[in-house]
Amino acid sequence: MGLRLKIGATITATAALAALVTGVQVPRLMEDRGRDQAMERLIVAERVYREDGRARFGLRINPSDAPDELRRTVRQGRRATYVQAYGDRRMIWAATWAGDDLLALKQFEDPLSDELQAGMFRAGAVGTAVATLIGLLLATRLGRRLRLSARRAEQITGGDLEARLPQSGRDEITTLTRAVNxxxxxxxxxxxxxxxxxxxxxxxxxxxxxxxxxxxxxxxxxxxxxxxxxxxxxxxxxxxxxxxxxxxxxGGEEADVRLVELGGLARRAIRAAETGQDVRLDIVADALVETDARRVERVLANLVSNALRHGSAPVVVEVEGGAVRVRDRGAGFPEHLLAHGPRRFQTGAVGTGLGLGMTIAAGQARVLGARLTFTNPEGGGACAVLDLSASVRDDARRNVPDEPPGG
Known part of the structure; x- marks a missing residue:
């Protein structure tokens, strides 16, 4: 459950509980008020009775219908009240003992009107709905701020040293944001x-x-x-x-763009790796791309060298449209590379490199505007993909030399 739903559910539950407590407490308060009124009447009537022996204000002497529990209570020498059901209504008794006589009076409890009860339920429902709406709006705003901060933090983690978390407001999130920045x-x-x-x-x-x-x-x-x-x-x-x-x-590096065949660049990159080992080139579908040939060769040569150094044969370079895949049958890329991308001075095999080759490949791919991704296929091994699909020119003339000049 997300933060927005948690906050909304909490506020809804709190508002509903408040409405429920109100619905329970109001009748109880009405009952307590009725008891107090009956007790006040009893005190006045008892004083008058003791002064002149006359029963006034609804006072009754030894009533036969007085509840037994009330009788037992007042025999202990104290005044008491008792609520008794009387049909659809309730009767409030107040009694005390005067010598051998039971002095008691009774009155009907003031019930809540149907209109008042309905109004209480409506107020509770409306209050719960309004509280839920306000809670969801507040939680949505907080969640949006947190998601934006999380994205900026991921940008910083990815190497964007200029990215900063947005600062707005004066709450605890702003304090945390300021500290992170x-x-x-x-x-x-x-x-x-x-x-x-x-x-x-x-x-x-x-x-x-x-x-x-x-x-x-x-x-x-x-x-x-x-x-x-x-x-x-x-x-x-x-x-x-x-x-x-x-x-x-x-920064400031710019690509020297020209029209080249991607298959020819892959062939030159394999030769540039200078490994002396067998690397197979499969051109499934060649493509003309507008790109910087030198940088593409550099990227592919580094990927091939990495596959030969850290992976296992056979190493296959596959050209399909605007994408070039470099696959090997080794143990696969390390988890930190899959999660965060290449890092300088961090390599998957201890003592076999400084991680600069893959870092250079990723940096050159950014200059080219290409995507460089790393995966470990289910069948085993590692697969690096340089995607230049955005630079493919399907409408270009097919008279580009197989290899760029200077090869």
Whole structure:
């Protein structure tokens, strides 16, 4: 049950209970009033009787129809009242004991009129309905504010450092919203500082790493020399990845759009992965897309490399319309990636990467205006889908080269 229904149900139940209590208490109050009136009459009549021995104000001496329970009560030496049913109405007795005589009087209880009872029921029903309506409106407003705050919080979780929760009003929700926004500001500032430091370090390393690459190329062939060249190349690639992530984080990246065949881009991306392993390309239905060929190749190459590194063969790249699927038969994507998307320095396999490749793929997909989704199919393995359907050009001429220039 949602918050709106809970608040509405609570207010409805409270209003109905209040109406019910009112309906029960009013007749009881009328009865208590009748008892008090009868007792006041009895006190006056008793005083007159004791002064001159005359029964006035409806006082009766030793009435034969007095209830037995009333008799037993007044024999204990105190005044008492008693309510007795009398046909469709009720009789209120008041009695006391004076020597050997029972002094008693009786009167009919003032009943609630049918019109008054009907009015009470109508007032209770209308009050309950109005309270329910007000409760639902209030709960709807609070629920809308909470849902909007939850969506903004999800945007912040997804990496939108500029998103903030809306602040309106002076209630507890506003206090909580203000605290969350303050926390988001501090977190965003910290992340910006960390990203800037990381980018600066990568820039500072660019020149010495370039020197290492050149020096490693001059080494004579040999096992040790090959290991040095491999490590230096890995350091260069890592530095370039960090710089690319920094550029994507800073924004301002724009796609260089042109008309290309998606199947040709997939073929080039497989070659760019440089794994030496067999990757199958299935072109179910090729398509012409208006996109940035370099960025698409980068995304697909990272997806293929990730599948080969963390998954298991066979790896299949499937082109169907404006979508490209990269599937493997490994253990599947980790839960944190499925829930939150790629995160830098967080990978599914310990010690096998820093998560930069998938982070770059997601960032380039955003620049392209494409959708990049990750799933674990029921049959096992992992499946990443780059969806460029919004960029498909069905009306374009089919004279685009199989591969973009520069391949």
């Amino acid at each position: 303050t926390m988001a500001d501090a977190l965003a500032e910290r992340l910006r500082a960390e990203r800037q430091v990381t980018a600066n370090i990568a820039h500072e390393l660019r020149t010495p790493v370039a020197g290492l690459v050149a020096a490693a190329g001059l080494l004579p062939d040999g096992r040790a020399e090959s290991m040095v060249r491999e490590r230096v190349a890995r350091m260069r690639d890592l530095m370039e990845d960090v710089l690319e992530v920094a550029r994507l984080d800073n």
